[in-house]
Amino acid sequence: MNRSSKRFDQDLSECVETMRDGSKSFFAASRVLPSRVRDPATALYAFCRITDDIADAADATEQSIITLQKRLDAIYLGQPIDEAADRALAEVVRAFDIPKELPLALIEGYTWDTQYRTYETFDELLDYCARVAGTVGAMMCLIMGKRESETVARACELGLAMQLTNIARDVGEDAMNGRIYLPIEWMREEGLEPKEWLANPQFNEAISRVVARLLKEADKLYTQAEIGIGDLPWDCRPAIAAARLIYAEIGREVERLNLDSVSVRAVVSKQRKLVLLTHATSAIIAKFSIRRFNPEAHPSIQFLIEAVNKTPHIRHYGGTIHERLTWVVDLLERVEERKRDAEMTVADRFIQPLR
Template structure:
């Protein structure tokens, strides 16, 4: 039978999860400034576990090692849902969050499936296939965060998935060179073919150019379409969370504009959003605004399974842990969580955090 952790252990776990935010999450921290301190704890728990998941797969080295790491993660998710999390701060915090907020297991399982696709070196023939990947590694996180904020309405969840997918596409557009140097390629293969780019030749010698810039621009245009679809869902969030979520969207969309300003070169240059610009976007996010229309748009076909999973897992199905395990408040959106699922540790790995 699981042994309930002590109050000091919970405090230590929360501190460890918060430290992972401070260590490499400048954009997340910037958006979180708009929130009261109490709402951050559940986000920290989800962030820490998702970051741990990404790191375990990414640091496994060989393809065989990465696949084995995915299998270990699947077991850790199962243990968290059984109320017997692995002996790690991120696992214990994650178990508390999913229990307290009735997060169906299908959502973190979708995230792990996306990491498995990475482990196998999967490529994506079309934009639709790329959306299926984004739904897993980013849409799932958007849905989990919405649940932690107490939002379970299918239309609002669909918009949260849109935002997660938009941010993932922005990541891909920004990290083309970084990914290529690790042997990874996420740009739709049919778009590359239309642009006259051979995928294997590009991976062997990744270089910027007008043809590649055109493909990146197409991907950013799709991301912008999804940001627009996501906007009406922000109005359905708790009022005190809306500025932070809107800031997350604005800052990430600005990353895409920085890629464009670099001439679409995300091979030799890394798009950044400076501090002054982030502050301006934070102020813009905090300004009152009327709710736009479009909440009831159907979900992307690739994210529909996430919304259906929540519909079949009502709040009363939540397994409650002891009251002191109840992480109070709601949560900021996963701005940097999505980013960290695509980046590597600053200075010690290939990517450099903005």
């Protein structure tokens, strides 16, 4: 193993810890991914988690976003700053031909957060969700080796659904931070004046109906996104199905709390996650394996699909085709080494008492 490979493994270990602490739903689902996908996906999510925390901080400013953009520029130049997540992502975007437009759109979504932007209509809210979550779906699709427009569209829609679920779950937490992500139009239809409600956020029947409406839209997108799971590599389907089931279950937990996401925060228990992981890795996958009609992509994610389409699969940021293939082969070799190490560890535990 060369020095670059060792460094990537070290950086990846730090990324794993970031995800273990900060994104439990992703961490649970990612354990089912094959290692060749899990490693780069972990690097991607760690960078997203860290940059999201920076942008979401109470003291985040325009300068915070400029700093993130500079970090991304350095990543795509192959000269990342001295941070594990940045170094790991630089390897990933080069190896999997991830167009820069995708993480740039993600950072644009962060910019909207720092501006405390509100969204008058549901379609405007989806424009935001496309940036902070649809982008991640598209990048995950590329890491899994799929670039077809229909598959990318379904991956983006899964991101939209997940973000809508997050918004429905975090109404109270967002309000405490001075933010409203619920469609303003929907609130007014229920007799709620957004500014007045934000000054004194209370749970009531009106806000519960808005949350219920948002979860209903999320469920439509989850159903539509399922169509693309069968197009993914067979060994990636369980993890994506698990992510879909675990995030949708957050919505069910909100419903069990009588749609009160203002005074309490819905959490899916570890036991329930294990049950859903089991479902995702067994009979339920048969449903996702059936090819069905692919609906037209929502306008909010069309620009993400176009960014993938216009990026040739063999395009590199400071690297040759040979370098890219070498990186991928090296990654697979490291995966095998870790498997052998794990098998030896298990064998040692079994043999030790016999000695």
